Amino acid sequence: MKRMMDSDWSADMQRYDVRRPFLKEQSIWAVWTYRLGRRIDSREPGRMKRVLTAVYWPWFRLVETVVGISLPKSAVIGGGLRIWHFGGIFVHPQAQIGRNCTLRQGVTIGNRVADGAVPVIGDDVEFGAYAQVLGAVRIGNGCRIGALSVVLCDVPDGATAVGVPARIVGQTEVNGLQKNIQENVSRIMRFGTER
Numbered sequence: 001m002k003r004m005m006d007s008d009w010s011a012d013m014q015r016y017d018v019r020r021p022f023l024k025e026q027s028i029w030a031v032w033t034y035r036l037g038r039r040i041d042s043r044e045p046g047r048m049k050r051v052l053t054a055v056y057w058p059w060f061r062l063v064e065t066v067v068g069i070s071l072p073k074s075a076v077i078g079g080g081l082r083i084w085h086f087g088g089i090f091v092h093p094q095a096q097i098g099r100n101c102t103l104r105q106g107v108t109i110g111n112r113v114a115d116g117a118v119p120v121i122g123d124d125v126e127f128g129a130y131a132q133v134l135g136a137v138r139i140g141n142g143c144r145i146g147a148l149s150v151v152l153c154d155v156p157d158g159a160t161a162v163g164v165p166a167r168i169v170g171q172t173e174v175n176g177l178q179k180n181i182q183e184n185v186s187r188i189m190r191f192g193t194e195r
């Protein structure tokens with residue numbers, strides 16, 4: 001069978017910058033399984049696709065249960081996914097995650113209520129351990145979500161969101177735009193006291 005090139009998987013592997021990652025990082029089993037599911041879904045309809053899909057489901061359930069990482073193949077996740085550690089990681093089947101994002105143990109990207117809308121995550125986003133991002137929120141490019149934070153609102157490009165519910169505590173330069181909320185807030189406060 002012709003080997004299919006999967007540039008997203010190649011990008012994932014680059015982020016797992018260790019020798020023999022399959023022996024050292026359980027999370028790569030889940031990432032590999034997710035990419036396999038996407039490749040099967042992209043095949044032309046036919047008997048082979050049906051057979052592969054039928055075999056895929058028990059394999060997916062086994063890996064999901066063993067490593068505690070649920071990456072449904074219907075979710076859209078860009079290349080360069082890096083998951084540190086494992087356990088309690090759930091991505092909603094309709095979620096969208098950009099390129100080069102980093103997840104950690106306990107992260108949930110899902111809805112706020114059953115059948116509710118789900119997050120859209122930009123590129124280069126870092127999720128701290130046990131971060132929860134819930135509902136119809138947009139997380140911009142280059143954001144950082146603090147450990148144990150619960151994000152219920154949009155987070156602009158380059159911002160750091162922390163706490164329950166999450167608040168923005170900082171913003172860095174993304175795409176050439178200098179933004180720093182903390183600086184702007186102190187400037188406004190200084191202006192207020194100097195008048």
Ligand SMILES: CC(=O)SCCNC(=O)CCNC(=O)[C@H](O)C(C)(C)COP(=O)(O)OP(=O)(O)OC[C@H]1O[C@@H](n2cnc3c(N)ncnc32)[C@H](O)[C@@H]1OP(=O)(O)O
Binds near residue numbers: 149169170
């Ligand atoms: C086995 C392992 O090691 S697994 C690895 C686990 N580690 C992680 O998951 C790392 C996640 N990283 C974090 O949560 C970090 O604190 C970050 C990235 C959110 C912020 O880091 P920094 O930019 O250095 O922010 P800094 O430490 O200056 O904090 C800024 C403010 O946010 C607060 N803050 C930072 N992180 C959090 C958090 N997770 N929850 C609540 N508040 C937080 C700080 O107290 C500070 O508040 P203040 O301005 O009122 O004093």
Ligand SMILES: N[C@@H](CO)C(=O)O
Binds near residue numbers: 084104
């Ligand atoms: N480097 C790891 C530490 O365990 C992380 O960022 O999660």
